Amino acid sequence: MEDSxxxxxxxxxxxxxxxxxxxNWKVRHALPESAPLEDWLDxxxxxxxxxxxxxxxxxxxxxxxxxxxxxxxxxxxxxxxxDQSGLPDGVQKLLHLASAVPERxxxxxTAGKVSFLARIGNQGMxxxxxxxxxxxxxxxAALSLARLLRGKAQFRWSDLLLTLQQTGAQALxxxxxxxxxxxxxxxxxxxxxxxxxGATMYVADLVGxxxxxxxxxxxxxxIMAGRTGAAFAAQLGTMQVNEEIDxxxxxxxxxxxxxxxxxxxxxxxxxxxxxxxxxxxxxxxxLFVSVTTFDIGIIEYLHRTQEAVNIRxxxxxxxxxxxxxxxxxxxxxYQGIKCGxxxxxxxxxxxxxxxxxxxxxxxxxxxxxxxxxxLGI
Amino acid sequence: MSALAESATTATASGPDVHxxxxxxxxxxxxxxxxxxxxFSIQRGNIFIIMGDSGCGKSTLLRxxxxxxxxxxxxxxYEGKDFWAAEPLxxxxxxxxxxxxxxxxxxxxxxxxxxxxxxxxxxxxxLSAADIRELAQLKLALVGLAGFEDYYPAEISGxxxxxxxxxxxxxxDPDILYFDEPSAGLDPISSRLLDDLILELRDSLGATVxxxxxxxxxxxxxxxNSVFLDAEKRTMTATGNPKQLRDTSTxxxxxxxxxxxxx
Numbered sequence: 001m002e003d004s005x006x007x008x009x010x011x012x013x014x015x016x017x018x019x020x021x022x023x024n025w026k027v028r029h030a031l032p033e034s035a036p037l038e039d040w041l042d043x044x045x046x047x048x049x050x051x052x053x054x055x056x057x058x059x060x061x062x063x064x065x066x067x068x069x070x071x072x073x074x075x076x077x078x079x080x081x082x083d084q085s086g087l088p089d090g091v092q093k094l095l096h097l098a099s100a101v102p103e104r105x106x107x108x109x110t111a112g113k114v115s116f117l118a119r120i121g122n123q124g125m126x127x128x129x130x131x132x133x134x135x136x137x138x139x140x141a142a143l144s145l146a147r148l149l150r151g152k153a154q155f156r157w158s159d160l161l162l163t164l165q166q167t168g169a170q171a172l173x174x175x176x177x178x179x180x181x182x183x184x185x186x187x188x189x190x191x192x193x194x195x196x197x198g199a200t201m202y203v204a205d206l207v208g209x210x211x212x213x214x215x216x217x218x219x220x221x222x223i224m225a226g227r228t229g230a231a232f233a234a235q236l237g238t239m240q241v242n243e244e245i246d247x248x249x250x251x252x253x254x255x256x257x258x259x260x261x262x263x264x265x266x267x268x269x270x271x272x273x274x275x276x277x278x279x280x281x282x283x284x285x286x287l288f289v290s291v292t293t294f295d296i297g298i299i300e301y302l303h304r305t306q307e308a309v310n311i312r313x314x315x316x317x318x319x320x321x322x323x324x325x326x327x328x329x330x331x332x333x334y335q336g337i338k339c340g341x342x343x344x345x346x347x348x349x350x351x352x353x354x355x356x357x358x359x360x361x362x363x364x365x366x367x368x369x370x371x372x373x374x375l376g377i
Numbered sequence: 378m379s380a381l382a383e384s385a386t387t388a389t390a391s392g393p394d395v396h397x398x399x400x401x402x403x404x405x406x407x408x409x410x411x412x413x414x415x416x417f418s419i420q421r422g423n424i425f426i427i428m429g430d431s432g433c434g435k436s437t438l439l440r441x442x443x444x445x446x447x448x449x450x451x452x453x454x455y456e457g458k459d460f461w462a463a464e465p466l467x468x469x470x471x472x473x474x475x476x477x478x479x480x481x482x483x484x485x486x487x488x489x490x491x492x493x494x495x496x497x498x499x500x501x502x503x504l505s506a507a508d509i510r511e512l513a514q515l516k517l518a519l520v521g522l523a524g525f526e527d528y529y530p531a532e533i534s535g536x537x538x539x540x541x542x543x544x545x546x547x548x549x550d551p552d553i554l555y556f557d558e559p560s561a562g563l564d565p566i567s568s569r570l571l572d573d574l575i576l577e578l579r580d581s582l583g584a585t586v587x588x589x590x591x592x593x594x595x596x597x598x599x600x601x602n603s604v605f606l607d608a609e610k611r612t613m614t615a616t617g618n619p620k621q622l623r624d625t626s627t628x629x630x631x632x633x634x635x636x637x638x639x640x
Contacts, residue, residue, distance in 0.1 A: 026550075031508040061550040066511050069518075088583035094519065097577055101521030108524040241486075341531040342486030 005057075005064075007034060009040045015048040017041075018086075019071070022056040034070040041078060047146030050075055052086035065094055072099075130151035138335045141264065144256040148265075153257040163266035174227065175220055179211070182219055183285020186210050191294050200294050204304035207286030212219060212313040215321070216279040218365060220271065221324030225357030229332035232263050233353035236336025237346040245337070255337065262281045264329040271325030272318045279317065316377060320368055324361050331357040395457075396421040396585045397442070398591065399551065402451035404437050410611055411437050415451070417604045417616045420475055424579060424586040424599050429606035430484060435589040436480070438606070442587070443555055444472050449459055455553075473501055476546030476584075480557040482538040484530040490517060490541050491526035497548045516544040520574065536567040540574070547578060554578070556588040568592065571597050593637060597623075605631050 005023040017040065025032070041047055050071065068091065075082045084092050114122070147153040190206040238260060239245050245255050280296035283305055290296040332353040339349040395418045402415040411434040417562035419425045420609035427435050440446040442453055444460065453460045455471055459517035463471065484493050494513040498504060504512070510526075516524055530538055539559065548556055559575065572595050577605050579586050590596060596603065596619045603622065605615040607630060615622055 027504075029503045030505065031511060062512055066508075066515050069515060090583060093577055093581040097574075097581070098515060098518040098523075101518075101523065103518075103523035109527045308566060342529065344487030 007032065007036065009036065011044070012051060013049075015046050017044070017047050017050050017080075018053055019050060020053045020056070021064070024058045025060040025064040025067075027061065031063050032042060032067040033068060034074060037071060038074060041074070041080075046065070047078075047080055049081045049083060049177070051083040054087050054091075057088070060088070060091065064091065065098070068095055069098060133338065134334060137337070138330060140256050141260060141330060141333075144254070144261045147257060148261060153251055153261055154244050155258045155262050159258075160262040160265060164264050164270060165265045166231070167224070168270035168274065171223065171227060171270075172277065175223055175274050175278050176281045178219055179216065179281035180285040180288075182215055183207055183211060183282035183287075184289050185285075186215065186282070187286040187289035188293075191289070195294075200290075201296065201304060203286060203290050203294065203296070204301050205308035208283055208305040208309040209313055211279045211282030211286075212300075212309050212317045214317065214365070216276045216282055217271075217317045217320040217324060218361065220274045220278045220321060221328060221361045222358055224267065224271065224274075224324070225328045225331070225361065226354050228267060229328045229353045229357040232329065232332030232349040233336040233339070233349040234346055235347040236260075236333060237339030240337065240339045241341050241343070241346060260329075260333040260337065263333055264326065267325040267329040268322060269325075271321040271328075275317055275321035276314075279314070312377060316372055318363065323368065327360040327364060328357045331360055383566075390453050394421050395419070396455070397587070398454040398457075399438075399442070400454065402438075402441065402453065403449045404434060404441055405633055410449075412611055412613070413450075414612050415604070415606075417588065417613065419602065421585055422579070422583055423601040424575070424588065425557055426596050426600040426603035427587065427589045427606065428591055428596060428603055428606050428619075428634070429618050431591070433606040433608035434611075435591075435606060439555055439557055439589050440462060443477055444468060456461075465625070465629060473549065474552040475555060476549065476551035476553070477555045478539070478542045478546045478557065478559060480561055482535075482542040483543055484538055484545070489527050489529055490522070490533070490544075491528070493541060494545050494548050497545065502548055512548070516548055517541070519547070519618045520544045521577075536571075539567075539571065542607045543571070543574065543578075547582065550582065552584055554584050554586045556586070556590070558590055559588060560590065560592045565594070568595065569598075575599060581622070591634075593635065595614075596635075605634070614630070 005021070005025045005027065008022070010018050010020065019037070068087070072082055072095070074080075084095060087095075144153060181199050186207045187203050191200055191203045193201050194200050194206070236245070239259070245259070248258055268286040286305075287298065287301050290301050291298055335349040335353040335356070339345050397419040399415050399417055402412045403413040404415075415438070426439055429435050437446065441448050447461060452462070458471075460471055481569075484490075485496070486498070491510060491513040494516050498509045498512055501607060502509075506536045514523070514526060517525060520543050522537060522540055522544070525533065525537070530541070533541070539562075543559075546556075554566075554575075556575070557570055564573060575586060575588075576599050578584065587608045588595070588600075600619045603616065604613050605622070606612075607614045614628055615626055619635065622631060626632050626635070
């Protein structure tokens with residue numbers, strides 16, 4: 001539908017202006033301009049009153065209203081009286097409604113300019129604030145664990161079992177697939193170098209120790225961060241949005257015990273088991289490449305692996321896995337608990353859970369590697 | 378029946394005309410029939426109440442009328458045209474003339490109040506960003522929230538959210554306004570003010586209003602006509618002006634409902 005509204009300005013009486021509205025004031029393309037009115041008022045400075053004639057107007061919608069709101073504002077600025085009686089009843093009522101509740105002075109937000117230095121300062125303060133918050137969360141989590149050991153933590157064991165199933169059993173497929181592929185990659189890269197020394201046989205050592213000491217735990221940790229950490233953040237974040245966490249707190253149930261504890265326990269228990277499982281599949285991946293590409297016999301390969309990988313390597317991997325479990329669980333639950341109250345905040349919480357989970361895993365790996373090295377393990 | 382509001386846009390003020398018709402409608406979730414054999418019509422410019430006890434399918438009926446759920450059997454007619462038999466594109470055209478205010482406000486939480494109201498305008502008009510902003514400001518002023526454009530839904534009270542939901546519903550100047558439990562969760566005064574606002578908007582926009590509610594105060598103060606759904610019989614048991622139903626209905630259940638079981 002074409003916009004077919006028209007506006008006519010005419011002198012009415014000694015100091016009056018009559019605005020005649022004709023045509024269809026239903027507008028879909030651009031709102032009516034108020035510039036002609038301002039021009040008219042500039043050239044007729046003595047105007048004291050504005051009235052309307054809308055008898056020839058065939059239809060209207062909010063576009064007319066916005067135009068009239070502008071007219072009213074211009075009139076108020078020039079201390080001109082507006083006589084609305086020539087407007088349709090509905091329009092008069094709506095105009096009355098629009099001005100019935102005056103704007104609250106303190107409601108509108110003013111976006112003040114912030115200087116560059118102030119922005120840096122604000123960012124720094126925010127980082128410090130977040131760090132304190134995260135440490136407080138960690139402390140609460142530790143207290144919650146202590147309450148569990150004293151048998152005073154309040155949570156439902158069925159929740160723990162369900163989380164165990166979700167984090168453990170249901171992750172078997174993806175962990176197996178990724179570990180197998182990592183085993184294949186390690187074997188290929190290793191063999192390509194070792195073949196120069198005629199030491200292809202040592203692929204088994206490389207894959208076995210690599211998986212057991214580091215890669216098994218690390219890949220499982222990253223999978224858990226993406227899969228379980230994000231899920232924790234999204235679950236707890238949605239509960240925060242729905243005030244479910246408030247409902248727990250008002251019942252005197254600690255969200256820490258009830259929600260965070262079972263999730264942490266589940267990950268701490270499942271991470272080492274999944275890591276062992278990942279080690280196995282990584283070694284199978286190496287075996288697959290060695291047998292199919294480098295003509296190493298199955299028995300030879302397994303025997304070599306058995307000689308190379310001792311319990312020490314496996315324990316190092318499992319220690320790392322437990323640490324990663326704690327980190328991923330804490331990152332996920334922390335982001336979920338401090339989630340804002342909107343759908344986009346839940347998305348942001350899930351993203352941060354994954355990113356901070358992986359970041360923490362990498363940092364922890366660096367520290368643990370140095371520590372194990374110093375200890376000579 | 379109260380005087381019909383003269384439509385601001387049409388010149389035909391002669392007698393009541395039927396705006397919405399529901400014919401022989403059956404609603405079901407899977408094999409579970411919620412309500413069947415619903416037949417009633419709504420006059421243009423009326424405030425029509427869908428009432429009944431909890432769980433009788435009031436909101437479900439609304440979802441069938443606005444196109445969120447397809448009826449198992451029967452028709453919903455707008456100005457005589459079958460809504461569900463229409464092409465998807467035509468159905469979208471019908472839906473453009475509806476404004477819906479949801480029970481939980483259903484504001485998009487990641488958008489400011491102004492953006493919430495602007496979205497339908499961006500989708501359906503060619504207006505510039507500045508024009509859309511001005512319209513959004515106007516709609517917020519109409520519901521008494523001038524100056525709150527840049528707030529997020531999480532930062533305002535439940536009653537304010539309800540009013541923003543209403544502002545969003547009238548963003549496109551709809552012919553029909555649907556309300557699902559408009560006064561749920563509001564204090565009596567806010568609820569009364571919202572009723573007044575609905576009346577004002579009906580009178581000035583000339584829209585037809587359909588409200589799902591069981592607030593007796595609202596039903597009697599603004600309802601022109603109504604339908605009563607019975608949860609046990611799974612069909613409508615009465616239609617008519619709510620006050621008349623209260624005074625004349627012989628169905629004990631309707632009488633009890635409309636008198637809060639006190640008379």
